[in-house]
Amino acid sequence: MSVLSTYQGRPEFPAGVPLEVTGGFDVLQANTRAVDEASLLGKDALCAHAYILEGNRENPHSYGQWSFQYFPGLTTLTWAGYNTMSASVTERIRFKAVTDPVSAPGGVVLHEALLTAGLQTITVLSSMSGLGWASGQVIEIHVELYATDGASPSFIDDENWGRYETIDFYVSPLSALIADAYPGVPTYTTGPDQAKLEQHAGALDWLARRIGLVPRPLFQSVAMGMTLYHFDDYDGDAPIDNQTWAGGFTRGALDRLTALIRFQCNTNVAEDIRLFVNGSLAATQSMTAGQQGRWDPVVNISAHGSTTPIRLEVRTRTTVAGEPLRGSRVSISHVRLYRASTTPSALPTAPEPEASLTWSTAKTRLNSLATIATTVYNRILGDSETWDRARLYRRNYGYDEPAKSFFETRHIPVVWNRVGARLVVRGKGVRLGYGGAVWTLNEPKYPDGTFNLQNAIEENLIDATGFQTRIVYLGGLKGLGLGTAYNTRGDVRYAAEHLL
Amino acid sequence: MPTIAYEITWDLGAGFVAMPGALGAEVELQMTEGQTGLGWGNAAVPRATIRATAATVDAAWSYRPVKIRVSVDGGAYQDLFTGPLLEQDDDGISLRYIAGGMDVIIQRAPVRTPVRRRRPIATLTTALTNEDPDSGSPGWANEVFWRAGGRPWDQRGSYPLSSTVLFYYICDGSSVAPPAYCVDGDNAWESLLLLAEAGAGQIYQGADGVMHFVNPLSFGESAASPPHLTDSLTTVPTGTPYERLSRHATVEGVISTAHAPFKARGVQVMQQVYEDRTAYDVLPSDYRDFELAMQWPIATHGSVTVEASTAQGVPTTVTPSIITTSGMRRVIRVTNPSSTVGLIVHRIAAEGEPVSVITEGTASFTGSSVGPFPAELRLPSNDAVQTYADARRWSRMAVRFFNTARPVYTATDLPYSPLLLPGAYALLTSARRSLSSTPVRITRVQIERSGAKITSLSCVPLTGLPRLSDFFIIGTTYADSDTRKLGY
Numbered sequence: 001m002s003v004l005s006t007y008q009g010r011p012e013f014p015a016g017v018p019l020e021v022t023g024g025f026d027v028l029q030a031n032t033r034a035v036d037e038a039s040l041l042g043k044d045a046l047c048a049h050a051y052i053l054e055g056n057r058e059n060p061h062s063y064g065q066w067s068f069q070y071f072p073g074l075t076t077l078t079w080a081g082y083n084t085m086s087a088s089v090t091e092r093i094r095f096k097a098v099t100d101p102v103s104a105p106g107g108v109v110l111h112e113a114l115l116t117a118g119l120q121t122i123t124v125l126s127s128m129s130g131l132g133w134a135s136g137q138v139i140e141i142h143v144e145l146y147a148t149d150g151a152s153p154s155f156i157d158d159e160n161w162g163r164y165e166t167i168d169f170y171v172s173p174l175s176a177l178i179a180d181a182y183p184g185v186p187t188y189t190t191g192p193d194q195a196k197l198e199q200h201a202g203a204l205d206w207l208a209r210r211i212g213l214v215p216r217p218l219f220q221s222v223a224m225g226m227t228l229y230h231f232d233d234y235d236g237d238a239p240i241d242n243q244t245w246a247g248g249f250t251r252g253a254l255d256r257l258t259a260l261i262r263f264q265c266n267t268n269v270a271e272d273i274r275l276f277v278n279g280s281l282a283a284t285q286s287m288t289a290g291q292q293g294r295w296d297p298v299v300n301i302s303a304h305g306s307t308t309p310i311r312l313e314v315r316t317r318t319t320v321a322g323e324p325l326r327g328s329r330v331s332i333s334h335v336r337l338y339r340a341s342t343t344p345s346a347l348p349t350a351p352e353p354e355a356s357l358t359w360s361t362a363k364t365r366l367n368s369l370a371t372i373a374t375t376v377y378n379r380i381l382g383d384s385e386t387w388d389r390a391r392l393y394r395r396n397y398g399y400d401e402p403a404k405s406f407f408e409t410r411h412i413p414v415v416w417n418r419v420g421a422r423l424v425v426r427g428k429g430v431r432l433g434y435g436g437a438v439w440t441l442n443e444p445k446y447p448d449g450t451f452n453l454q455n456a457i458e459e460n461l462i463d464a465t466g467f468q469t470r471i472v473y474l475g476g477l478k479g480l481g482l483g484t485a486y487n488t489r490g491d492v493r494y495a496a497e498h499l500l
Numbered sequence: 501m502p503t504i505a506y507e508i509t510w511d512l513g514a515g516f517v518a519m520p521g522a523l524g525a526e527v528e529l530q531m532t533e534g535q536t537g538l539g540w541g542n543a544a545v546p547r548a549t550i551r552a553t554a555a556t557v558d559a560a561w562s563y564r565p566v567k568i569r570v571s572v573d574g575g576a577y578q579d580l581f582t583g584p585l586l587e588q589d590d591d592g593i594s595l596r597y598i599a600g601g602m603d604v605i606i607q608r609a610p611v612r613t614p615v616r617r618r619r620p621i622a623t624l625t626t627a628l629t630n631e632d633p634d635s636g637s638p639g640w641a642n643e644v645f646w647r648a649g650g651r652p653w654d655q656r657g658s659y660p661l662s663s664t665v666l667f668y669y670i671c672d673g674s675s676v677a678p679p680a681y682c683v684d685g686d687n688a689w690e691s692l693l694l695l696a697e698a699g700a701g702q703i704y705q706g707a708d709g710v711m712h713f714v715n716p717l718s719f720g721e722s723a724a725s726p727p728h729l730t731d732s733l734t735t736v737p738t739g740t741p742y743e744r745l746s747r748h749a750t751v752e753g754v755i756s757t758a759h760a761p762f763k764a765r766g767v768q769v770m771q772q773v774y775e776d777r778t779a780y781d782v783l784p785s786d787y788r789d790f791e792l793a794m795q796w797p798i799a800t801h802g803s804v805t806v807e808a809s810t811a812q813g814v815p816t817t818v819t820p821s822i823i824t825t826s827g828m829r830r831v832i833r834v835t836n837p838s839s840t841v842g843l844i845v846h847r848i849a850a851e852g853e854p855v856s857v858i859t860e861g862t863a864s865f866t867g868s869s870v871g872p873f874p875a876e877l878r879l880p881s882n883d884a885v886q887t888y889a890d891a892r893r894w895s896r897m898a899v900r901f902f903n904t905a906r907p908v909y910t911a912t913d914l915p916y917s918p919l920l921l922p923g924a925y926a927l928l929t930s931a932r933r934s935l936s937s938t939p940v941r942i943t944r945v946q947i948e949r950s951g952a953k954i955t956s957l958s959c960v961p962l963t964g965l966p967r968l969s970d971f972f973i974i975g976t977t978y979a980d981s982d983t984r985k986l987g988y
Contacts, residue, residue, distance in 0.1 A: 008889065009618070012677035014639070016624040017715065018971035020675050020987030022896070023889035136769055191977040353896060353988045360980035362972060422766070473766040473858035 006421055006475065006482070007034040007212075007500040010205040013197035019362075021353040028200060029350055032369045032376075035207040036345050038499045039376045041419065042254050042338030043386055045310060047220045047394045048165045048246045060146035063093065064166055066392040067140045067494040069215065069424060070133040073176035074390075077110070077125040077141070080168035080248070082309040083117055091115040091145050095124045098140040099133065101467060101493065107142055115145065119167075119307070128171075138426040138469055138494040141169075141392065167248020167309045170389040174213045182206050182377060185370035188363045200366070203373050208500040210380060210387070215424065215496035217393035218488065221415040222332040244273075245332050246311040252385030255302040256340050257310070260333040261295045263287055271328055272315045277301060278308045287328065301337070310335065333415060345372040393494045415487045418480055420497030423472040427492040429464035432472070433457065434486035435479060453487070467493065504916055505571040508550060510564050510585070511661075521553030523594070525568050527581050527947045529707075529922045538719060538901060538941070538960060539753075541697030544704030544922040545601035548581045552595045561585050565661075565709070566599050570918055578918040580947070582709025601705045602650075602667045607689035609648035612826035615682040615799045615855055616640075621674035621699035621884060622713045627654040640683065640884070641695050641703075641713040645669040648688040653710050672715035673974075674699035675893070675987070678886045680765045680855045682797045682827030698884035700897055704923045714923070716901065719941055720965035723925040728937070729911055729959070730929040736937075740920065742911035742957070745930050749907035755877040757866040758898035762891035763883070766858035767799045774830075774850040781811075782843040787835040789823060792850050797827040802851030804832055811842035818845070827855075863891035867899035877902065893988045897966075900988075906960050909933075909940065914954040920945055928959060939963065 011027040019025060049064060068077075077095075085091060093115045098107035111124045124141075133139060145164070185203045186196035222245055249257070257277065265271055265287035275283040275297055283297035301308070314330060348365035351357060380387045423432075433455030440452045457479060462468045474480055474497075488495050508522035526549045548568060558564075563584045569577040584605055587598035613633070623629065623639035630636025631652045633643040642652075649666030651659035659665045676699045685691045692713075696703050702714045730739035774792045782788045792804070806818040820832040830850060836843040877898055885891055909928060920926070922945055927937045940959035948955045972984045 009679050009887065012618050012620050012675075013974050014620045014623050014673035014675070014677075015975040016673040017675045017974055018717070018968070018985070018987035019974055020893065022893040022988050023675060023887070025986050027889060134770075190979075192972050192974045194975050197974060351986050353893075354900075354985050356983050356985050358980060359972065359978040359982045359984070362986060363980070424769075468771070469769050471766065471769050473764075476764070476766070476857075476859035 005034040005037055007031055007208040010201050013194055015194045019192045021351050028369055031204040032372050035376045036372055038211045039379045040342045042336055044219050045247045045249045045335040046168055060144040063143040063145045065142050065395040067138055068171050068392045070137050070139050071135050071177050074171045075127055076172050078170055079124055080121045080307045082119050082165045082167050084163040085117050091147055094144045096142045165246045165309055168250050168307045169392040172389045174388050174390055177213050185373045188366045207376050212498045212500040215390050217391055218416045218495040219334050220394045240316045242314045244312045244314050244330050248309045249337055250307045250385045251301050251337055253383040254337040254339055256338050257299045257301045258296055259335040262331040264292045264329040266328045274313045276311045393496055417485050418474055418482055420499045423474055423497050425461055426469040426494040427462055427490055428467050430462040430490040430492055432459045432461050432486055432488050503573050507569040507577050510566045516567055523551045525550045529945045540700045541693045542702045545603045546581050548599045550597040554595055561588055579708040602711055603689050605666050606648040607687045609688040610686045611644050611647045611683050611688040613683045615680055615797045615827040617680055618677045620677040621695050622671040624673040625652040625654055625671045642671050644688050644692050669711040671713040676890050678884045681884055684828035698882045707921055717966055717968040720962045720967040726925050726927055727919040728927045736929055740914050740917050743913035746910045747907050754870050754905045755875045755902045756870045757876045758895040759862050759864045760879045760891040760894040761862045761881045762885045763857045763860040765855045765886050768854050768856055770802050770851055770853050772849055773852040773854050776848045780845040782836040784836055785839045787833050789831055789833050792830045794828050796854035796856050798852035799855050800853040801825055805849045806834055807847040808843050808845045863888055863895050865895040865899050867903045896988045900966050904964055908958050908960055910958045912956050916953055
């Protein structure tokens with residue numbers, strides 16, 4: 001992935017002053033590069049969960065806690081999932097909105113529906129007006145499953161233990177959040193016309209605002225997740241498959257999928273990491289006993305036109321029944337979609353301050369920038385799956401305290417390589433760390449999978465006294481350049497970057 | 501020597517009329533700061549001393565505008581000075597008035613604006629521009645002039661001088677447009693000078709009392725039929741001869757490197773931006789105004805919450821009314837609805853989207869060496885310089901303007917000419933100093949009380965100074981083959 005250029009804000013072109021290089025032409029050029037590169041950027045796959053189904057056996061059962069930032073104009077909340085439930089029980093899925101996790105943690109039911117096996121898409125909301133949500137407010141969506149026949153607390157019993165995966169969850173349409181129409185770009189002819197320059201700057205600003213609308217929820221990475229949870233039962237006659245991570249995507253114009261996985265094989269036998277796309281094995285990485293390594297498979301997903309589930313599994317092979325095994329470690333930094341071709345448009349030569357040139361040359365360069373802006377505009381309009389939907393943020397795993405503790409001590413809630421200009425974050429006691437990371441296993445001699453993480457630079461974003469929403473302008477954090485890895489910790493209820 | 505005639509008038513509320521008993525005036529016009537008169541944020545303001553007989557005493561003299569006009573050799577009267585009366589000395593025989601520039605009027609005007617986004621430091625005034633900041637989008641300097649009682653000179657037909665229209669102004673454009681800025685000051689003049697500094701411009705007052713915001717790139721521009729200061733009428737028959745020409749040069753202010761700081765701003769989400777838990781009482785049927793001063797400029801103000809109870813301790817819902825709102829403060833009014841029981845306000849809170857500093861840094865530029873030592877200029881921190889691009893251009897321009905030592909020439913004993921005013925473009929010739937029609941900018945003029953001559957005039961050579969005409973100017977038409985610079 002390329003490191004993005006940053007949008008430099010809309011330049012002004014008052015009459016009677018030089019066109020300017022610094023702050024004038026070069027801002028048009030930098031902004032053109034920024035929107036061009038940003039519009040080529042892919043997106044992360046939706047992160048459903050780690051393992052098979054988090055938490056314990058209760059009725060209702062948490063199916064994940066999500067969140068998004070509401071703005072007037074958004075109308076639709078859509079959920080898509082993939083389930084391998086048994087037909088012998090009746091399960092329903094329920095969506096609840098939590099706007100105040102302190103005074104009303106139970107939230108309000110927005111919608112519920114019968115859960116069906118296989119792929120299922122549910123329109124949770126088709127209108128968000130009248131719900132009392134304020135512009136910019138972070139809305140938590142708690143999803144629950146519950147059984148209606150007998151309401152047994154153990155309804156997710158052995159016969160129903162399987163895949164319950166959210167593969168897409170988004171609000172739309174983002175395009176409704178920009179009130180003004182795209183102004184188009186001018187054609188320069190006989191001089192630096194003020195109206196044309198303002199139109200040009202306005203077009204780039206529109207593109208930046210349009211691109212900037214799309215939140216990039218920080219990824220719930222899996223850090224040093226243990227595999228092997230069922231080896232106790234192993235009888236040595238078949239491979240053991242341990243689901244490690246699950247998610248999904250709706251690819252739009254993106255045609256490649258990659259993941260960044262680091263592994264440490266702790267078993268005394270070989271293992272395979274296996275990536276499945278839409279249920280089919282798409283890539284495999286073998287791990288030999290004691291091996292440490294990195295795997296970043298690339299899968300052509302251009303054949304998958306609709307919402308598609310993906311999952312990672314670790315398959316352990318051994319022929320010795322009951323042999324005590326130790327779980328391997330698998331860290332998943334991202335699962336990402338991108339374009340096979342991400343070559344940015346060729347920019348005209350950047351003028352040096354105080355360099356002389358003819359108006360013909362200057363005009364040609366300005367018109368070249370305008371043409372690129374049109375290309376970007378068409379690129380955004382041609383991929384509504386990527387640019388018109390805001391994916392929900394997946395809150396850290398677990399929904400009761402023991403489950404949260406279990407997951408938080410084995411997973412970093414969010415690890416992310418900065419691509420954006422600003423981070424919108426809501427939570428309580430939220431810290432952001434970057435630079436020199438030190439991971440300390442809590443039980444060095446007999447690792448239980450729990451660890452502590454300390455970064456060289458730690459920023460307190462939100463104190464622990466109450467829930468707040470903050471915009472963090474990432475450029476203001478010294479050393480946190482584009483592409484730099486960082487993590488957020490604490491009770492993070494929402495965290496999403498915006499490119500511009 | 502030419503024959504000089506003065507006309508001294510004042511406006512006591514019914515238009516300009518001759519000041520009775522006026523005997524003469526002494527006028528000094530100069531740049532307020534800087535060796536060369538080219539400094540950014542500088543201002544040129546006039547001061548005049550008027551002598552009159554005791555008959556001129558008028559109880560309502562303070563701040564009355566006075567106008568001094570001059571006729572040379574029986575020609576038409578031309579403006580020399582316009583400004584308000586500030587001091588009066590009466591020794592029983594004669595009167596002495598001291599008049600100042602419009603800066604005195606402007607500095608008494610508090611200006612508080614909302615936060616505005618990407619508004620240029622100044623915009624070019626024309627007969628057609630909407631200068632009203634409440635309905636148009638004038639530049640910052642334009643807005644401060646307007647709110648201090650100024651109106652655009654090009655639109656003076658629509659705005660005759662009155663109790664609310666106090667002066668006129670003309671602005672050049674500025675390339676600097678801070679992303680999020682507001683003016684919050686009790687002294688609009690100081691606000692103007694800060695804006696001029698950020699825009700690398702100057703403020704000066706013309707002889708007609710019109711205030712100018714000047715783009716520095718116009719300093720070096722030539723003017724049609726400029727006055728010519730000369731050592732010999734033989735050399736320049738149409739010039740203004742001076743008796744002596746002295747020259748002062750200094751290493752001070754000559755730089756090779758400029759460092760320009762900037763502070764980038766970002767708008768935060770709606771949040772509590774003000775809280776006051778002090779107890780205040782409001783008497784029955786009375787009200788109390790509260791000024792809520794914010795720590796940061798507020799881009800968008802939100803709700804105001806007032807928690808109160810009656811004097812007996814019964815919680816009471818109070819809805820304040822908003823009196824005024826600006827970027828840095830809100831004034832609210834809390835009215836006690838009861839005619840019998842006092843009200844105790846115990847908490848006031850306000851929400852808003854604050855504009856906070858998100859990053860800061862410095863841009864630097866180095867030009868030619870000017871001596872054996874590093875000669876650096878650290879430009880002052882200015883709230884209106886908010887982007888790296890602006891700081892970068894600021895530092896480059898500073899080096900281009902101040903990299904060359906510019907001596908100050910002072911001519912003495914010149915015949916009076918109404919064209920010789922601070923800020924004016926002129927030519928300077930001196931055989932002794934090998935100057936032949938050298939372009940200069942006048943930075944100071946001192947006029948003798950008799951008015952017959954200028955006792956002292958300072959000017960600075962403009963050779964090598966960047967000019968607007970070196971660049972492609974927005975709004976100007978060019979042929980494909982025209983060659984210019986895009987800018988800094």
